[in-house]
Amino acid sequence: MMKAYLTRGYRFSSSHRLHNESFGEEKNREIYGKCNNPHGHGHNYALEVTVSGPVAVDTGMVCDLGDLDGCVAEQVLARFDHQNLNVRSEFADLVPTTENLAVVVFDILRREFTAAHLEQVRIEETANNSFTYAGGAEPILQ
């Protein structure tokens, strides 16, 4: 069996504010800068989900792309697209940085997507910065 890695891209748009209740106002402004604006701001996030597995002989595929798309649409896009991340339960005790968002999305997909092995998620917050989480493992090269 030959093992391949399949990566699929998705987009969603959300608002957030980077703010830690346990810091004072001044410290929040110092650490998070413009991202601490009380009214929040937003991003068009680009999510890449990488799964792996043996290439099935009868289909030539690692997994059915429709299954992956369906799972991401239901479990990730439906939760976060056009939402304010700060009011979501996932971020009740977590600052919605893109680092934490990557961990949250990875943990959701690790739990919900079982048709292939989830390797990593990579989220671009802007074209200039991206965050990759592989559940603690070494991520694959971009």
Added chain:
Amino acid sequence: MLYLTRKCEFSAAHFYYNTNWSDEENARVFGKCANRNGHGHNYTLEVTVKGEVDTQTGFVMDLKELKQVLEREVLDALDHRHLNKEVPEFAQKIPTTENIAIAIWQRIAPKLNHAHLHRVRLYELDDLFVDYYGE
């Protein structure tokens, strides 16, 4: 250890069809891709080789040599072809992005003399690609 990636593009036609299955089963599994009249993509291929930097040339490998291998082994065989009908690997195997990436690896790995093939990354669309590491 250094990693060097070379990119190239090719365009090809294909369809997905398992001859052991009925038309209905193929349509259920492969959807629009099962249309036996075929469809096509502009593929982007990224080939990554790894090796130590040669102290004399400063190269991991000669890019010209890598380019020639890709032209001869990949582009001449796949560019502007119908994968199912013209490429021997896909006489039996379904030309999914996964299987095309594997076929490209098998074509070029034996031809690289001075560097070790690390990864074949093949984009079918901007938001869909497959990596193969020879595993």
